[in-house]
Amino acid sequence: MKNSFISLFVLLGLLVGFSAAAQTCAVTGWATQNGGTTGGGTATPTVVSNYTDFKNAVTNAAVKVVHISGTITFPAAGRISFQDQTGKTIYGLPGSRLVTSDRTASGSGAMYIKRCSNIIFKNVTFEGPGAYDTDGNDNMTIDNCTNVWVDHCDFQDGVDGNLDIKNQADYISVTWCRFVYLKPPIAGGSGGADDHRFSNLFGSSDGATSDRGKLRVTMQNCWWAQGCKERMPRVRFGKVHIVNSYFSCAGNNHCVRAGFESDLRVESNYFENVNNPIDLFENDFTAVSSLNNVFVGTTGNTAGSGTAFTPPYSLTITPAANVKAQVTSATCGAGATLSSPTSCCGGGTTPTSYTLTTSASPAAGGTITRSPNASSYATGTVVTLTAVPAAGYVFAGWSGAASGSSATTSVTVTANSTATATFTPSTATTYTLTTTASPTAGGTITRSPNASSYAAGTVVTLTAVPAAGYAFSGWSGASTATTATTTVTVNANSTATANFTATSGGGTTTLRIEDAAAFGNGYCDIEGSRQSSYTGADNGYYVNISNSVARGIDWRVSVPATGTYTLRWRYANASSSSATSAKVLVNGATAVSSVPFPKTSSWTTWTTTTASVALAAGANAIRLETIVGNEFANIDWIEIVGNSPTAASCGAARATAAASEGMQTAENRAEKATQPLAALRLYPNPAAPNSVFTFELAAKSPVTVRLVDAMGLLVKTLPERTYEAGSHSVALGNAGLKPGTYTLLVVSNEGKQTLRVEVR
Known part of the structure; x- marks a missing residue:
């Protein structure tokens, strides 16, 4: 008994000494931004070895560092809610595990982290009971948190998934983590999937539009190993950097999936004996870049589409050919492989210099100069920052690593950090907005509000109206939109040019397809109801689309030659809660992600809106589809303007999915x-x-x-x-x-x- 006491005393003493060293490993990726991620810092660790002590330490905001010792078995419905805390580190000592066996929808999962910031999880092993589709919980869920670093953790056999990130979570780095399913999937769950080994979901639904501009995640040196079937990860909205990771889950369905409005940079990874390394899914993403990856024995798509974001941080990137050996190393590879709280392995070493990132909000508001000007600084360097407003803006103040309202300030660099200069429009300044048509005969431009000059910050709506024989092809200058209606925020004297192209085939014709009592040639399907009660609807009918996401109207059109065509809808939209935009799909792929349907003064006031799309020679399927679950505009008819369009048989175009x-x-x-x-x-x-x-x-x-x-x-x-x-x-x-x-x-x-x- 005496020897056990002495051993415990020595262990506690060593852990206190370890705590400072454990924080010297450098975070990488998105979690370095927005002020960086430091967790609980050098606080003395609280060592826990049973569920009750672990839960108390996690939920107690005063405890800043928690060390897990041995195996902790969770009771039924024992998932821990970790909420509304700032600055905490949870570290798994070698050989420790968090084990859950609850498969129910309400009780499954280990940790649900919500509304927290500056959090570190390191060297933690999560063991779930196996995949079972009951709409349950993941081993870990990160919900509406900022600056979270998950490093060298092992995620095994989650009920619903292994690690999900959602609901405006932002500035997340997941490094050196392993995702694996060692137990067979369990069939018969209420969710309907007999094999739900779906590892990582970022963004919960296409309708969660508050995720726009959020879900910035770096996944570096991770390993999707045996048993993973899908979602490695599956992303909506987020800017996600998947770099130097290894995929070896043979028999899978897909690896990386690009979902709605996702912006993915898939860089220098090693894919081996897997299916569909890069799944472009429904082609409604923002961009996917496939850069310097290695594909060995794979089937399915490996290419990207478009150009993804450029990270604001710097990384040391290993050549893809070396990634497999690096990630699968038994010592310091992916998973809970750290030997002690002082070990950094691939997590970095004590940094001798730090980055200072500067940003302007909004980006058009101004610029920032720095002295000395460098990409990184030695600890303790004093950097002078000066905010320089752009024309039409005034400096409002600093946030992040800098503070105060003086345009010139100084920052002492002691960690990776970000200083943001906020600018506001100067309402005393007015500017001109010039609009031109190219060529001049191609069409005209309307504006709202219509004025000769505008106060700084005014938002002006422009609509391009093609002349006969021409089709709208896009904006240049103050706007680069591809839809006929666009908006310009006036903060300087500027010019917006509407570009038109002459329609091939000797002239432009207009095909109108009316809503009617029954489907017919060209008018093929609706997800809603045909009605005839509002005054002013042409032909006596209009369509009321169902108040739900992804509901719409389908038309079929034939054209003699591939080219650009203008689509015009007549509509009314008078509810205060109505959605004011929808998307257009052509032949099953998103052609225009957002077409404006601005409010009208009443449901009996009808107006038009337009979009420009490319149609292929022959039969084309055109679909107008809602993008949120609100009420939407009533649609009276569609017109297709271009080279001799005609109504096509509803059976001529392919059905979509x-x-x-x-x-x-x-x-x-x-x-x-x-x-x-x-x-x-x-x-x-x-x-x-x-x-x-x-x-x-x-x-x-x-x-x-x-x-x-x-x-x-x-x-x-x-x-x-x-x-x-x-x-x-x-x-x-x-x-x-x-x-x-x-x-x-x-x-x-x-x-x-x-x-x-x-x-x-």
Whole structure:
């Protein structure tokens, strides 16, 4: 007993001595920005070896450094909420583990971190019970936190995933971490996926638009090992840098997935024997750069699209050919491989110099000079900063590493840090905004407000209107938008040029496709209802789109030659809560990510808005689709202006992703929502010549029925009919269909549902 006491005393003494050294390892990536990440600093560690002590130490804001000793087993529903704290380090001593076995939706997961800042997790091993799709929790979730560094941690067998980052979380670095599934997946969960080994989700849904400008994450020297199936990571909105990481999860579905508005830099990684290293998914990302990667024995896409962001930080990047050996090293490789709190391994060494990042807010507001001017500084260097306002702005004050309202200030550099100069528009200054059309005969430009000069900071809406024989092709000068309607913030004398191109084929014609009582040539599908009650709707009808994300209207158009065409919609939009923009898809891919539908004075006041798109020779599918879940504008008609467009058969263009809509997991349902239609069934299934399908309606409604093959191609459409409320049975009529897997889609005013159909 005496010897045990002495050993514990010596261990505690060593840990106190370790605490200062443990913080000398340098963070890299996004967590170096916004003032940097230092965790609990040199505070004396609290050593814990059981669940109760661990939870008390984590939730106590006064405890700044926690050391985990041995295996800590969580009780049922034992997930720990770590909230509203600043400056804390949680370190796993060698051989320690956090073990959870709860598979329920409410009780699963180990740690949920919310509204925290300046947090470090290091050398921690998380062991979950295995993937089980109950819409549960991950081993770790980082929610609405800033400046978090997760280093040399091992994430194993999370119920819903291993590590998720969401809800405006920002300035996160995940370095030298391993993600692995050692236990087989468990089928039968309420979420619907029998194999939910989906490792890392960044951004919870396409509708979480508050994530725009956030979710800046660096993943460096990480390892996605055996068992990982998807999401390595799967990203919405964020600027994510995936660098020097190793992917060896054979049998996976995809690795890196570019989701809605994601901006990904995939750089100098090693992909080995995996499928779809870079999944461009629905092509609604901002940009994906694939730079200097190595692909060995892979299948599927390896290329990027567009040019991703340039990191504001500097990194030492290992050649991709050396990454596998570096990341998989048993000592200091990815995972909980640190030998003591004093070990840095790949996490860095004691820095002899630091970076000082300067930024202007807004970026157009001005610039910052520094003296001395260098990329890094020795500890203790005093740097003089001077804020220089741009024309139309005045300096308002400093934040971050600098403070005060004087334009010239000084910063003593003792850590990686950021100083921000804030500028505000000078309302006493006015400027001119000149608009020109190129060529002059190509069209005209309207502006709102219409004035000869504007106060600094005024936002002016410009709309390009093509003349006959021309199509709008894009803006230059004060705006570089590709939509016909754009906005310019006036802070200097400037010029905006609307560029038009002559339409090939000897002239421009306008095709109008009206909303009608029934679908017909060119007018093919809606997710909403056809109505005729508002005054002023041409042809007596308009479309009221369902108040949900990813709902829309589909048209089919044929053109004789590939070229640029102008789309024009007539609409009314008078609700105070209505969304004011939507996106346009052409042939299943996003062509314009945001088309403006500004408010009108009433629901009986109709106006138009336009967008410019490229159409391919032949039949084209055009879709106007909502991007948020609010009420949206009523749509009266669409016009296609260009080289001889004509209405196409609704069966001529391909269906988009319909074959997969009925097989989504709980998290994926947020990516493309549907409205349920009650009790859709088929008997017998596999289908026989006499198979019938049944469905139920709560109210009288027109119903459209389509059958789509496994490639997403429309193979059969039943004539639209209006059915009374109640249960209905309809013959499938599958005679002549080749054996295979099909998807049955039934669409009514109550929504859409799909059913998988086997034909043998």
